[in-house]
Amino acid sequence: MELSDLAPPGTVLIPILDRGQSVALHPLEAELVARAGDKRRRDFALGRACARAALAALEFPEAPIGRAESGMPLWPQGVVGSITHTSGLAAALVGRGSEFRALGIDAERSEAMDETLAPRLFVPSELALLSALDAPRRREMATLLFSAKEAYYKLFHPLTGRRLDFRRLEIVPGASGFTARQPQEPDGWAEPIAGRFAVMDGLVVTVIGLSVS
Numbered sequence: 177m178e179l180s181d182l183a184p185p186g187t188v189l190i191p192i193l194d195r196g197q198s199v200a201l202h203p204l205e206a207e208l209v210a211r212a213g214d215k216r217r218r219d220f221a222l223g224r225a226c227a228r229a230a231l232a233a234l235e236f237p238e239a240p241i242g243r244a245e246s247g248m249p250l251w252p253q254g255v256v257g258s259i260t261h262t263s264g265l266a267a268a269l270v271g272r273g274s275e276f277r278a279l280g281i282d283a284e285r286s287e288a289m290d291e292t293l294a295p296r297l298f299v300p301s302e303l304a305l306l307s308a309l310d311a312p313r314r315r316e317m318a319t320l321l322f323s324a325k326e327a328y329y330k331l332f333h334p335l336t337g338r339r340l341d342f343r344r345l346e347i348v349p350g351a352s353g354f355t356a357r358q359p360q361e362p363d364g365w366a367e368p369i370a371g372r373f374a375v376m377d378g379l380v381v382t383v384i385g386l387s388v389s
């Protein structure tokens with residue numbers, strides 16, 4: 177399976193493997209990381225390169241992608257999208273605002289997952305799921321649940337401007353997809369949002385999209 181196959185229909189997902197290739201930044205984007213260290217500048221540039229390639233694939237004109245104070249990318253008019261980077265890989269998921277309210281993508285390496293954080297990240301149903309697995313499967317599942325929450329946050333924040341307590345978000349994984357749902361005050365649950373994932377050699381990638389209804 178190719179990572180680009182995870183893209184919801186109508187969106188474009190572009191991954192780039194970091195092979196030390198040169199990557200150009202728009203001057204307005206370069207300003208955003210002018211004082212950052214080398215690794216941060218490299219990650220930022222690779223993510224922006226993925227985003228630019230995705231915009232071109234959707235036939236949007238070339239434009240710089242800014243950054244809000246919260247860190248979320250500022251897309252050109254009519255575009256929604258999301259960016260991720262992890263060691264050796266960056267990816268962007270981009271769609272049309274006429275078709276999607278928001279998109280989220282996240283990539284995590286399972287070797288980097290700190291399982292001691294589980295009680296601060298996961299709801300009881302997720303903790304129960306993890307406790308039934310042997311150690312290697314548990315690490316992979318914890319990475320998947322965490323990545324799905326990060327992807328959801330990247331969709332949720334641009335829509336609401338809010339932060340999110342991950343213990344107020346339940347991920348229910350299936351064979352190649354998951355649903356994400358939040359409790360709705362005063363009781364009950366908001367409509368679940370469906371996502372997809374891929375796991376390959378310790379790399380977990382999750383994507384989620386909310387269509388314009």
Ligand SMILES: CC(C)(COP(=O)(O)OP(=O)(O)OC[C@H]1O[C@@H](n2cnc3c(N)ncnc32)[C@H](O)[C@@H]1OP(=O)(O)O)[C@@H](O)C(=O)NCCC(=O)NCCS
Pocket residue numbers: 219220223243246247248249258259260261262281282283296297326329330331333334339340341342343
């Ligand atoms: C912002 C966050 C989602 C980034 O995820 P990450 O796995 O650390 O890093 P990734 O490389 O996958 O993603 C980084 C990209 O996310 C995007 N991003 C950053 N802040 C964002 C936000 N508020 N909304 C949407 N996207 C955001 C940016 O595009 C960024 O890349 P860029 O700076 O090069 O443009 C994460 O650091 C975070 O804050 N998560 C929510 C934490 C939280 O509320 N936790 C509660 C635990 S109880």
